Amino acid sequence: MITFSIIQKSQLEEMERIDAEYFQLKYLRLVENIKKYKNQTLKSFGVKIVSGPFGSSLKSEAYLNEGVPFIRINDLDEFFINLNTLTYISKADNDRLKQSQLFSYDLVLSKVGNSIGLVSYIPKEFSVCNISENNIGIKFSKDTSLEYKLFLLTFLNSKIGLMQILRSISGNAQPKINIKDVEKVIFPYPQANLLTNIASLISSANNIVIDSKNSYQQAEDLLLDELGLKDFQVEEDLSFVVNLSDVKSASRIDSDYFQPKYQKLVEQIKKNRAKPLGDLVSMKKGFEPGSEAYQEEGKHFIRVSSLSNFGIETKDKKYLSDDLYQKLINDYQPKVNEILLTKDATPGIAYVVKEPIEGLISGGILRLKLKEDVNNEYLALCINSIVGQMQAERDSGGSIIAHWRPEQIKELSIPILPQAIQKKIAGLVIKSHEARKKSKELLEEAKRKVEEMIEKGGD
Secondary structure, eight states: OOOOOOOOHHHHHHHTOOOGGGGOHHHHHHHHHHTTSSEEEHHHHTOEEEEOOOGGGSOGGGOBSSSEEEEOGGGBOSEEBOGGGOEEEOHHHHHHTGGGOBOTTOEEEEOBGGGTTOEEEOOTTOSSBEEOTTEEEEEOOTTSOHHHHHHHHHHHHSHHHHHHHHHTOBOSSSOBOOHHHHHTOEEEOOOHHHHHHHHHHHHHHHHHHHHHHHHHHHHHHHHHHHHTOTTOOOOOOSOOOOOHHHHHHHTOOOGGGGOHHHHHHHHHHGGGOOEEHHHHEEEEEOBOOOGGGOBSSSEEEEOGGGEETTEEOOTTOEEEOHHHHHHHHHHHOOOTTOEEEEOBSSTTOEEEOOSOOOEEEBTTEEEEEEOSSOOHHHHHHHHHSHHHHHHHHHHHOSSSSOBOOHHHHHTOEEOOOOHHHHHHHHHHHHHHHHHHHHHHHHHHHHHHHHHHHHHHOOO
């Protein structure tokens, strides 16, 4: 069946586009639906849209552990900035890059690659921040109300806002959008009660996320306190002596592997009835179908970039056909209560599967199934804490792309605390995950209200 659109020459001139994809019926109908109501574009609304500093104006050597927050594309998620991955730049660099400075409740939108369209807002704690060249900033005027800012945040994250952004993608090797594309995004005037409702939902979701982080931090603090690692120092030694027998035993000659900090960590872990991970779990690796197998819809293909300590992310999803899924479901579909563990690229991310998943895991992920009486949430937290992270760092170092080999992972030293302590730690982790799930439900409700506004009518 052939589908087609009839476009007036004036529309081509107005949009400054001639590619057929831009004028697909689904996009035309979307804009027509919005234009039934009083509406305006982001440009006419008066926001200032800026791009992050181009090219080599800011190199990674400029990144600091404190200073002015510098938001990169990997720090973005729906609605909220991921503060765990955040880096910083100096005040001098920030002053030099005034054009791309953002302030509390301004918006950041990813403009390149497979994550195009993610929109987060700058938290109120950031009086000023800056953004990388892969992001676009949306700066509000001083008289824009907080409610209106949060409405536009929600609108851009809704399917109606996202479709307009995705419509504007250009480029093949590196998909991207530009400032003009964002300026053309059209939205209807919201009713006052909707503005209030949306702001309340976002505020509640944010507060719940904070509670989630606090619970998770309490769990990690309790773990490290019990292990005597709460104030563990990880300074690099400038020089140290290693026995030849240790070099032969490890089959490694890179000096970083033998940093004394790693030995100190393992010695402390072993004071707590430690066991190798391979004694506690069985392991099964995922598979690689090749990018040519990716589909626009189907069953979820869970890659390393899809996984975090808190779950399987929805951004940049890839799909596989139902036929391929059915062939491989028995070997590569995760099951509830298994632990998913990344071994490549960003090794050491562990997550306990909590709900049935219709999807398959990539070759960069392992499925861990408990074979001893250890709490799975406790075990995942051990891996996600410095207990596992430093061992993963030691094992996978020395290469451009990190790889944590299964034989190394099996030797990961895991402390076995008393069951009562494991249960208490696991309870805090579960509380954290439940709070995060509730927050996502509130954000989905906010998006749904915006989408219903279009379907039912604006004013």
